[in-house]
Amino acid sequence: xxxxxxxxxxxxxxxxxxxxxxxxxxxxxxxxxxxxxxxxxxxxxxxxxxxxxxxxxxxxxxxxxxxxxxxxxxxxxxxxxxxxxxxxxxxxxx
Amino acid sequence: xxxxxxxxxxxxxxxxxxxxxxxxxxxxxxxxxxxxxxxxxxxxxxxxxxxxxxxxxxxxxxxxxxxxxxxxxxxxxxxxxxxxxxxxxxxxxxxxxxxxxxxxxxxxxxxxxxxxxxxxxxxxxxxxxxxxxxxxxxxxxxxxxxxxxxxxxxx
Numbered sequence: 001x002x003x004x005x006x007x008x009x010x011x012x013x014x015x016x017x018x019x020x021x022x023x024x025x026x027x028x029x030x031x032x033x034x035x036x037x038x039x040x041x042x043x044x045x046x047x048x049x050x051x052x053x054x055x056x057x058x059x060x061x062x063x064x065x066x067x068x069x070x071x072x073x074x075x076x077x078x079x080x081x082x083x084x085x086x087x088x089x090x091x092x093x094x
Numbered sequence: 095x096x097x098x099x100x101x102x103x104x105x106x107x108x109x110x111x112x113x114x115x116x117x118x119x120x121x122x123x124x125x126x127x128x129x130x131x132x133x134x135x136x137x138x139x140x141x142x143x144x145x146x147x148x149x150x151x152x153x154x155x156x157x158x159x160x161x162x163x164x165x166x167x168x169x170x171x172x173x174x175x176x177x178x179x180x181x182x183x184x185x186x187x188x189x190x191x192x193x194x195x196x197x198x199x200x201x202x203x204x205x206x207x208x209x210x211x212x213x214x215x216x217x218x219x220x221x222x223x224x225x226x227x228x229x230x231x232x233x234x235x236x237x238x239x240x241x242x243x244x245x246x247x248x249x
Contacts, residue, residue: 040205047193047203048124048215056129057218061188065173067131068225072170075232082243 097147105147112140120226124215130222134229141234150241162235169228176220192216 042054056064116137123129144153180189192200193216201213212219 043203043205044194046190046215046218047200048218049203049208049210050124050126050129052127053124053129053215053218053222057124057221058188058190061177061190061221064221064225065177065188068170068173068228071229071232072166075166075236078236078239082239 096149102147105143109140109144112143113137116140116226116230120222121212121219123222123226124218125210125212130225131229133222134226135233137226137230138233138237141230142237145237145241150244150246157234157238159235159238162231162238165227165231166235167231169224169226169231172224172227173221176217176224179217190216190218193218 038051038055038059042051042059043049046054046058048054048058116133116135116139118133119126119128119136120130120133123133141157144156177188180187180191183189183191185191193214194200194202195216196202199213199219200216201211203211203214
């Protein structure tokens with residue numbers, strides 16, 4: 001009984017969301033100010049031909065620093081997880 | 095697990111090409127699609143190829159854990175130092191102060207379609223190289239840790 005009510009609520013929610021989505025115009029709003037700005041100014045301001053790279057490494061460089069830190073932390077976690085399995089090996093950083 | 099001689103030879107032949115193509119993707123990150131993350135992943139694919147084709151004892155001479163660890167830390171440090179170098183000029187963190195200055199990475203770029211120059215972008219190529227070195231070291235050392243954790247014996 002409980003699960004049937006739960007499924008009914010989920011179905012109603014999902015249907016309502018689908019109904020809202022059908023009313024939305026597709027691809028609107030199609031133009032914001034930022035994309036126009038990046039396309040017009042990325043070459044002259046950063047000197048990079050690739051607009052994506054100029055956004056990732058220059059306009060949003062702090063975000064890329066975070067991504068690099070995420071990778072570093074992931075490697076740290078894998079190294080920690082496999083530390084126990086290296087007991088027979090000689091330590092390489094001596 | 096023992097791979098055949100064909101697989102091992104193919105991996106040996108393709109390994110330097112993987113490294114060269116990854117380096118190309120990293121160095122041209124500000125001109126063509128790609129960049130530090132993608133190029134580093136391509137270079138780590140070469141390491142994965144060697145690991146798949148050979149046993150762990152065979153590849154420890156070519157892929158050293160110590161070197162790869164240093165690669166990873168150096169890449170992140172290079173990124174951080176390149177970001178901090180703007181502070182010396184009185185600019186904010188991660189400011190691209192080398193671009194459009196006419197220096198060795200600052201050739202002046204005009205708006206519009208053009209063939210592109212390698213010596214443009216200011217700080218962007220340096221950051222690309224830093225991220226590329228870090229991704230190469232990080233992904234390779236994850237693979238090396240995992241294969242060495244399985245304690246696979248040489249066939």
